[in-house]
Amino acid sequence: MTNKVGQAGTLESCDALVIATIPSEGEGIEIQLDSPSLVSFEKEMRDAITGVLQELNVMCGVLKVQDRGALDCTLRARVETAVRRALAALPEGSERP
C-alpha cells in the first residue's frame, strides 16, 4: 500500500493548514481537527470536511486540519486543494521517472 500526500493553506489567522494523506487502498476517513472554534463549530467543520471529500469521491484517507479560525468557505477550499494535490501527487517514496 502506498500513500499520496498533499498540503494546502497556512497557519495564519483566518486560514487553515490541511495535510491530506490518501492511501492507494483502505477504508474510512480519519479527521484530525485542531481549532480555536472547536467548541462552537466542531460539527459544521467536520461536515464541511467530509462534504468536500465526498464531492471529490475520496473514500479513505487521513485529513490533518490545523484551523486558525477559517470561515467555512476557506476551510473547504484548503481541504479541496490539499486533496487535489494529494490525488495529483506521486506516491510517497516513489522516484520521479
Add this chain to the structure above:
Amino acid sequence: MTLDKNVRVIPDTLPGIKNVRSFQAGATSSLAEMPRTPKRCGKIVSTVREALHRAGIRDGMTLSFHHHLRNGDLVVNMVLDIVAEMGIRDITLAPSALFPVHEALLRHVKNGVIRTIQGSVNGPVGQAASHGEFVAPVVLRSHGGRVRAIQTGDLHVDIAILAAPSADQMGNVSGVIGPSACGSLGYAFTDAQYADTVIAITDNLLPYPVTPFSLLQTEVDWVVPVEKIGVPEKIVSGTLKITQDPMRLLIAEQVARVVEESGLLIDGFSMQAGAGGISLAASACIRESMKKRGVRGSFISGGITGQSVDMLKEGLFRTLLDVQSFDLEAVASLACNPNHVEMSASFYANTAAKGCVVDMLDVAVLGATQVDTDFNVNVNTESDGVLLHGIGGHMDTAAGAKITVIVTPLFRGRMPMVVDQVITRTTPGNTVDVVVTERGIAVNPGRKDLLDNLRGKGLPLMDIHDLKKMAENMTGVPSMPPFGERIIGIVEYRDGSIIDVIRQRV
C-alpha cells in the same frame, strides 16, 4: 485631681472632654495603643515572613494586592510562596487584577493555600477557575466595585501587601521612582486605607521622606526591603504604537465619526479609551478631530498612555486623571506635570463614593469579547465559555459615561462577536449606547437622542439584529459551549448586586 511637677492643676472632669487624662511626658498613649509600631524609628522588617507573622497571618485570611506592576510583578508569587512555606491555608486572594505571570499561583490553589479569589481573575488563573480548580467560586468585581466592597465590608482585607517602587522607612510609597516605577498607584489606595495590616514591599528604600508619595505612612504598618519587586520591561511598555491593521483603523475612524456627530465634541469634552489596539487608534482619530475643530477638552481618565500625555501637552485636554500609567511616557509625565494627576480607584469609579470621575465622562470607548442584541457586553468569558478576563473599569465607565461606545470586529477568526445572548453578562445593555464594527454601527434604540444626531451623517447605522445576522452569515451560528451545574464564578455589579454567574466548563 492630678498634680504635676509644676503644680499645674488638671481637673478630673472638663466640659467637652470625655475622659480626662493628664499629660505625662514620655508616655504617649497613642503609641501605647499601637504597640506594633515602634516609636518613630521606622517600620522596617527584614523579611516578608516576619512581616506576615507580625500581621498575625493565619488560615482563612484575606490578602490583597495591587496590579500596577502588571506582567512584571514578582510580589504576588513571592508572598504566596512564603505563605505556603508558613503552612497557612485557605487564603482568599484579593488582587485588583492578575496577569499571565501569576500562573505560578495555581500550585497554591492545588495545594490548598489559596481557597478562592475575589477581585479580578485573568488568563491562566481564570482558565483554572473555569475548570473547577478553586474550592469556592471566584468573585469578579470592577475597579469601582472592588472599592465599594472593601469599604462596606463585603470584602474584608486582613492584610494588604503592596508592591512599592520606592518607599521610606516610615512607609511612604512612591510609584514614579525606582527601578520598578509604574506611575500611578491608583488601585492600591483603598487597600492601604481599609486593610487591618498594610505591608509595603520595596526594592528601592530611600531616605525619609520619599516624595512624591502616594501611599502614606499614616496607613502603612511595615516596610520590607527585598532585592526585586518587578521586571521593568514587563511593567510598562515603550511607546504604544498605533495599529497599522486597516480593519482596526477603520473601526477607530468610525468611532471618531460617531463622537464628532454625537454633539459632545465641544469645549469641555472628556473621554476615556483603553490601551487596546482599536481604542488607542480611536483616541488618535479623536485627537485629529479635536485639532481640526479646535476643541479644548477637560480631561482624559483611566489608564493613561503616551498618547494621552501628548494630547495634554498639545492643550487638547486640561487634565489627565491617572488610575494606572501604561507606558514610560505616562510615568514620566505623572512625575513632573501638575496637570497629570494620580487618582484612586474610589475617586475614579466607586459608585458608593460621594462622586466619581466616570460620572463626569462624556465618552468611553471600550472593548468586548461579545455583545448581544440587547447591548449586554461580555468581557469575562471567551466564546468557548472559559473565564479569561477581569472586568477592569468596564461596567463603571459604561454606567457613568454619557456615551459608551463598544468597539469590536464583527467576528474574530470564526467567532461572531455580536450574538443573540452573551455567555456572561458583565456590563448591562442599558448602559451601552453604540456598538461600532467594521461592517456597521448599531445604536441602542433606547438612545433616541443619539440616533437623531447620528442619522443622515453617512454613518453605516444598522439595527443590532441585522449586525448579528451579518456576522452569522459569515461564520455560521455557534453552539453554546457545554457548561456543568457548578458555579465557578460570580460577576458582581458595581453596586454589589449579582449580574451573572459563570458555570464550570465541562
Add this chain to the structure above:
Amino acid sequence: MKTGLRRTSLYIPGNNPSMLQNASVYGADCIILDLEDAITVTEKDSARILVRNALRSIRYGTTEVTVRVNALSTHFGQEDFMEIIPMKPDAVRLPKCEAPEDVVQADQLITEIERKNGIEIGSVKIIPMIESALGGINLLDIVRSSRRITGVNYGAEDYTADIGAVRTKEGRELDDIRAKIVVAARIAGVHALDSVFADVNDSDGLFDEAYAARRLGFDGKSVIHPRQIPVVHRAFTPSQKEISFARRVVHAIEEAKQKKSGVIALNGKMIDAPVVTKARKIIALAEAAGYRDEGVLS
C-alpha cells in the same frame, strides 16, 4: 445594486483568506481578487479554489467584484475561467491583452461557460489590461472587440518595462498610454481606469496622481492598500462649483421636460448632450462622496 462608479479598485491577493473576507469593508467601489501577479506559480491552484469559494459564499454587498484571472496564453488561464466564471463575478480583469483576439477568445470561453451553467449570456463583463507596446498600439481595436467590455486599464510597470521607459515618481513616461487609454475608452463608451500608485505611505503623492488622472479623463484608479481608498475618493470628488453647476444643469433639464420644451438653456446658454452627460457623472461622484441633493442653489 452596484453603484456603477469605479473611483477605486482595490487589489486583494487571492490566496489570503483574511483579506478576501474583508475585501469590501474599506469602501472601495470595486475589488479585484487577484489570481495573477499576486500569486506564485505553486499557489495558483489554491488561490483559484479559495477565490471561487469566496465568490460563492461571501456577500460583498454593493461593491463591484472582479477577478484578475491569468491570461489564457498561460497554463492557468483556462482553469481560472472554468472555476471562476460559474460564480458570476461582475467582471474579469484580463491581463496582458495585446490584440483583439485575446479578448474575443476570452469572450467566447465565457459565453460557453455561461451557457453551460445557465447564466444569462453577457453577465460577466471584461476589463482588458494593456501591459505592452503592442497592446498600446492595438488599444482601440481591443476595447471595441467585445460587448462585455465596460472599462479598460493598463499596467504601469509591465508597460514601461516593455517600451523600455524609465519608471519615475512623476510618471511622465506614462503620459502617452494614459492619453491613449482615455481616448479609446471614450470612443468605446467604457471606463478609463488608471494604474496603481505604489508608495502606500505617500498619500500626498497619491492624491496628486489621482487628481491629475481625473483631470485627464480617468474614471478611477486601482489601489493596493485600504488607506489609499479615501485619498483617491477625495481626488475624484468634484468641487463645490462643479457640483452646483451640474445640479443646475440637471434641474434645467427636468424643468424643460415638464414644460415639454425642446430647447434647454441655462443662463442663456444652450445645454447640449455632452454637458448633460458630464453633469450626471459629476452628481453621481458627488453623491458617492456624501453630498446630498440640497436643491438648486442659485
